[in-house]
Amino acid sequence: MKTIAVVLYHGMRIFDYSVIAEVWGIDRTETGLPSFELRRCSAGLRTVAGDADTLIRASHGLRGLAGADLIVVPGGTRATAPTEPADQRLSAALSSAHDAGIPIAAMCSGAFVLARAGLLFRRRATTHWLLVAELKRRFPDVRLDRQSLFVEDSGIWTSAGTAAGIDLCLHLVREAHGAEAAATIARRMVSTPHRAGGQRQYIDTPVPGPADGGPLIEAIEWAREHLDEPLTVRGLAARARMSDRTFARQFVRLTGTTPLQWLQHQRIQLAQELLEGTSLSVESIARRSGFGSASALRRHFGRALGTTPTQHRRAFAIRAGEALPR
């Protein structure tokens, strides 16, 4: 494994990209590690916008995927979004790479990118635990494995969350170059020692909750699918069969935010997807994303993203393969 191709796409998580860059993008030959070429491949875009206001410069187009020894797909805030035009070329490139026998690994929500390419069809796979329900709904033929940090099937790897993505990358290094190489990188990353994929998530994964989905996770998954309805924290607590107080506490422990903040974030994200992927009016997007009115949407949008819905749409509803503005 010497040439690694990372797939860049709009909305990708910069954290995941950083992990990949940390593992394969740094020359560590002086510590006895093999040298890697890290190709940053995107669908015709020279520069791709990640989350947190970042831009990553591509080094290759999708042709860079061919001939790689490994392809890695980071997760992304909008990995779960409805198909974008640029996707089809990405899907095609990924499946021909797979046909050519190149292993492909997806971190967290990157699994959705693979699923859209048809690569998870009837295969064992996993994804971020919060998105498992959605993956199952959208791609019922995927054979979900809720218990593993990461899963491999026919050369396709998927991982269960942010931390699990790191484990997956290290595992791939370990497979190709041995435990010592993986340990060296892990040490340099100040990461935890290697965790095997088959481990149940709740044994030692710090963030995610029980893999079999407690009532809290069910409530969260339910909320994600009913964002268009008026939701209250109290209502969600009832759904989780807990008192308000306990629900709020567990929620913070599990997600790192409070229920309302999380809810608003989910709604903003949904509105973003709809603005980018559809031509619905702002008013109806507001309703579908659970902001009762366009003005409420605008207010939240402004506060969360510093723009208006219409501006956002103009900036991001990009045509296939066009460079991003600025």
Added chain:
DNA sequence: TAATACTACCGCCACA
């Protein structure tokens, strides 16, 4: 923009 009425959050505490 202001007033209001409502909701969420969180520390505290008693209890299991």
Added chain:
DNA sequence: ATTGTGGCGGTAGTAT
């Protein structure tokens, strides 16, 4: 003894 629960009330935040 430690850990989780859930009720209460003040304050901060949200909705219209």
